[in-house]
Amino acid sequence: MEKEFEIVDHTADVVIKAYGANMNQAFANAAKALFSLITELDNVDEVVYRDTELIAPDQESLLVQWLNELIYLFDTENIIFKRFDISQLNNTRLKARSYGEKVDSARHKLKTGVKAATYHMLKVDKTNGCQVQVLFDI
Amino acid sequence: MPARWQEVVNKIDDYRWEIPKSYKAGMLVPGLIFANESMLNHIWQEQVFQQVANVAFLPGIVDHSLAMPDIHWGYGFPIGGVAATRVKDGVISPGGVGFDINCGVRLLRTNLTEKEVRPKIEQLVAELYVNVPSGLGSEGKIRVSEKELNEVLIKGSRWALEKGFGEAEDIVATEESGCLKGANPDKISSKAKKRGIPQLGTLGSGNHFLEVEVVDEIYDQGVAKAMGISDVGQVLILIHTGSRGFGHQVCSDYVGLLGEAVKRYGISLPDRQLACAPVNSAEGQDYLQAMACAANYAWTNRQCITHWVRESLIKVLGKSRRELGLEQIYDVCHNIAKIEEYTIDGKKQKLCVHRKGATRAFPAGHPDVPDIYRDVGQPVLIPGDMGRCSYIAVGTETAMKESFGSTCHGAGRMQSRTAARRSLRGADVVRALTARGITVKAGSMGSLAEEASEAYKDVTEVVEVTHKAGISRKVARAIPMGVIKG
Numbered sequence: 001m002e003k004e005f006e007i008v009d010h011t012a013d014v015v016i017k018a019y020g021a022n023m024n025q026a027f028a029n030a031a032k033a034l035f036s037l038i039t040e041l042d043n044v045d046e047v048v049y050r051d052t053e054l055i056a057p058d059q060e061s062l063l064v065q066w067l068n069e070l071i072y073l074f075d076t077e078n079i080i081f082k083r084f085d086i087s088q089l090n091n092t093r094l095k096a097r098s099y100g101e102k103v104d105s106a107r108h109k110l111k112t113g114v115k116a117a118t119y120h121m122l123k124v125d126k127t128n129g130c131q132v133q134v135l136f137d138i
Numbered sequence: 139m140p141a142r143w144q145e146v147v148n149k150i151d152d153y154r155w156e157i158p159k160s161y162k163a164g165m166l167v168p169g170l171i172f173a174n175e176s177m178l179n180h181i182w183q184e185q186v187f188q189q190v191a192n193v194a195f196l197p198g199i200v201d202h203s204l205a206m207p208d209i210h211w212g213y214g215f216p217i218g219g220v221a222a223t224r225v226k227d228g229v230i231s232p233g234g235v236g237f238d239i240n241c242g243v244r245l246l247r248t249n250l251t252e253k254e255v256r257p258k259i260e261q262l263v264a265e266l267y268v269n270v271p272s273g274l275g276s277e278g279k280i281r282v283s284e285k286e287l288n289e290v291l292i293k294g295s296r297w298a299l300e301k302g303f304g305e306a307e308d309i310v311a312t313e314e315s316g317c318l319k320g321a322n323p324d325k326i327s328s329k330a331k332k333r334g335i336p337q338l339g340t341l342g343s344g345n346h347f348l349e350v351e352v353v354d355e356i357y358d359q360g361v362a363k364a365m366g367i368s369d370v371g372q373v374l375i376l377i378h379t380g381s382r383g384f385g386h387q388v389c390s391d392y393v394g395l396l397g398e399a400v401k402r403y404g405i406s407l408p409d410r411q412l413a414c415a416p417v418n419s420a421e422g423q424d425y426l427q428a429m430a431c432a433a434n435y436a437w438t439n440r441q442c443i444t445h446w447v448r449e450s451l452i453k454v455l456g457k458s459r460r461e462l463g464l465e466q467i468y469d470v471c472h473n474i475a476k477i478e479e480y481t482i483d484g485k486k487q488k489l490c491v492h493r494k495g496a497t498r499a500f501p502a503g504h505p506d507v508p509d510i511y512r513d514v515g516q517p518v519l520i521p522g523d524m525g526r527c528s529y530i531a532v533g534t535e536t537a538m539k540e541s542f543g544s545t546c547h548g549a550g551r552m553q554s555r556t557a558a559r560r561s562l563r564g565a566d567v568v569r570a571l572t573a574r575g576i577t578v579k580a581g582s583m584g585s586l587a588e589e590a591s592e593a594y595k596d597v598t599e600v601v602e603v604t605h606k607a608g609i610s611r612k613v614a615r616a617i618p619m620g621v622i623k624g
Contacts, residue, residue: 009554011184011211038274057398060410068390075383076332078275103275110274111584112555113343113624115237115386119393119410120213135213137237137386138344138555 005033008133014112015121015135023059026130027066028084031098034067034136037112038074041082044108046099048079054094059124062094063132067117070098078103112138143182147171153607156202157190164408165194170202171209172541172607174599180552181209189216192408196221197416198228200482200489204541206496207603208550208595212236214411217495217551220544223417225477225488229405230422231414232392232429234492235475239388239429240436241346241380242313242471243519244444245530247366249463250373250455252352255619256575258454259350263577263620265450266348270443271340272624273581278339280442287335288323294434298441308444310508312469313498313516316437321430327391334384334435339442341379343581343624345589347524348447349376350620354527357612361532364514365467367614374616375451375464376528377443378521380473381436388432392425417477417490426475433474440469467530468517472497472547478506480542491542499533499545499610507533518610522549522597524578524589524621525571529601529612536608545610549597558593559584571621580623589623 005018016033020026035041052069056062073079081100088095103110115137123133140146148156150170155178157169169190173181181187186209193215194203200222209218214233223229255262271278280301282290290297295309295316309316323331341348353372356362367374381388399415399422400407407413415421448464455462475492482489500507500516507516518531526549537543553561564583567590571578580586604610 007556009556011554012217012551013213014555061394061397065394072329072333072387075386076329076336109582109584111582112588113274115344116390118213118233119397119413122410137213 004029007033010135013135013138015133017131017133020130023126023130024086024089026132027063027089027094028086030063030067030132030134031070031081031084034070034114035081037114037136039080039108039110044080044082045101046083047101049097049099050079052094052096052098055092057092059091060122062092063124063134064117064119064122066094067134071114071116080108114138143178143187146187153603157187161187162191165191167194167199167202169194169205171205172603172609173207174603177207184211186211186216190219192412193219193221195408196223196229196231196412196414197405198223200224204544206544206546208495208546208548208600210550212494214409215492215494218546219494220496220542221492222480222489222542225417225490228417228490229414230417230425230475230490231412231492232389232396232425233411233413234494235389235429236473236494237386237389238380238473239385239432240471241473242436242440242469243521244377244440244469245467245519246375246444246447246464247467248373248375248451249461251371252373252619253371255350255373259577259620262350262450262454263579263622265454266447267579267622269446269450270348270622272342272622274343274624276340277336280339282335282338284331284335287331290338290438291323291326291431291434292321293317294437295441298438303442303445308441308466310510311466312437313471316441316469318430318433320427321434322427323431325424325428326388326431330384330387330391333387334382337382337384338435338439340382341443341624342382343585346379346624348622349524349618351376351528351616351618353614354617355615357614361514361613364511365517365530365613366465367530375447376521377440377447379439379443381432382439384435385432388428392428396421396425429475433471436471437469468519470497470519478543480538489542491544493544495547496544497547498543499537500543501533501535501538518545520546520548520597520601523591523594524618524623525574525576525591526597527615527617529597530614531601531604531610531612534608534611537610541609545604546600549594549600551593552595553593555588558588558590562587562590562592576618576621578621578623586623
């Protein structure tokens with residue numbers, strides 16, 4: 001299987017790179033990278049879903065807002081998401097359904113709290129496959 | 139790009155290094171790093187020079203883009219960065235405050251000695267762990283409605299006091315008396331409120347902690363005495379937390395909104411995370427009003443935790459509040475923007491001072507220093523990592539002249555979290571701490587490894603630089619005995 005994402009070292013925070021055959025997939029893998037920082041996704045089942053619709057001024061902002069929306073859902077509803085179905089994505093609009101499960105402390109060991117996705121080192125790149133890069137404040 | 143920092147900086151003295159405007163086209167002022175020579179190698183490797191230079195692009199910035207010795211690579215602003223912009227024609231940047239708005243430190247003193255507490259430390263740490271909600275996804279014991287949350291946002295620490303969490307003396311010994319003026323809950327998104335309601339009164343996770351510590355060195359007896367620190371062996375309690383998900387959401391919301399304002403005002407920036415708007419614009423004022431809400435949320439948070447800390451000590455030590463002492467020495471914020479007055483080129487000017495991982499350090503006689511410390515200066519609280527030590531210092535006139543009344547805020551990370559996790563296991567960190575007489579309780583073993591001493595610069599080296607540069611003066615040092623990590 002092609003590499004979905006990787007975690008890049010950064011002193012205070014965490015940088016992720018996510019890949020995809022198209023941008024929808026790269027955005028979905030960035031979300032997967034985010035939740036892999038929070039917990040091991042193998043133990044997470046797909047029992048609930050949440051729909052997200054976003055409008056942003058450009059695709060980079062859309063990526064930051066998409067990830068921050070998921071952090072918000074995790075923070076307020078305690079849902080760990082593991083699969084992301086992005087049905088629409090252009091430069092200014094995103095529509096997605098995210099599947100996962102509410103935190104069950106018996107089965108899910110939470111690792112790292114993520115405060116937010118930032119615009120620092122942010123990249124959305126289509127030149128060589130699709131690749132995105134985000135720095136999370138931890 | 140120059141290959142070595144030696145080709146870039148102008149040495150001013152052993153603790154001051156200037157990055158000239160010629161380093162990067164677009165810098166409006168030079169950069170100034172407070173550090174010793176050996177720290178500069180690490181600072182250089184980390185792209186911190188770039189970040190200090192990028193901050194110097196902010197319209198209206200005066201004097202220097204500053205870096206404290208605990209500086210490390212952040213996002214937009216470096217962590218340990220200080221920037222002052224003119225209120226009349228400068229900007230405010232939410233990135234210059236950070237996501238954890240009013241992340242800060244509160245220090246309580248006790249009448250207890252190490253001898254009295256040591257035999258009960260495990261019990262005390264266990265009690266604190268139960269009594270103070272901590273860890274990722276934890277919820278507070280306080281239940282507030284949205285209407286009550288709005289009161290928290292306006293009143294800050296005073297709200298907690300009215301609910302019976304704390305004492306009037308706590309507020310006197312808190313920066314801004316625990317309430318930043320101008321807070322307006324109408325400027326807060328419903329998302330921020332939804333995140334804030336369940337998390338009020340929680341320590342959180344990451345680098346936030348609660349520590350039982352022992353004074354092991356006093357450098358300035360007179361000032362220490364004014365702070366109620368009388369002897370080596372005296373037990374202190376240190377609380378480090380901020381505005382939780384509420385502040386994170388406020389920052390996310392406004393970085394997005396001000397990112398649009400940047401285009402409207404035609405501001406050109408080298409990093410989108412530096413998004414900003416003129417202080418006097420509607421957008422800038424909206425952020426300041428929202429930021430004040432988050433600052434007040436954080437003070438309320440630390441105030442409620444203070445109350446549970448007192449309850450825990452009373453229970454475990456079996457003594458009354460009066461016998462225990464347990465007065466608050468001070469509470470400082472180290473992620474904030476403040477409107478303050480400074481003399482620039484002989485003229486008094488109102489400035490917006492961004493402190494991103496930096497502590498206010500006002501000198502004796504400053505009107506914003508509470509009466510109890512007016513003769514000695516504002517206490518500066520500098521936590522180290524959980525294995526080494528933390529410092530109590532005091533503000534100086536030099537800080538007013540050179541660093542916009544600011545000094546360092548902690549040790550500063552040295553190693554990435556992933557590298558720390560790779561090289562250390564949580565269980566080993568616990569063993570190493572236990573061997574040094576430190577009892578630790580953490581929500582997650584992984585986060586414990588991330589926060590190990592090895593991942594941080596030595597806070598002693600950081601504090602030496604600020605002391606020798608004169609931007610704060612050492613008063614006392616304390617070593618940990620019990621640590622609770624989220």
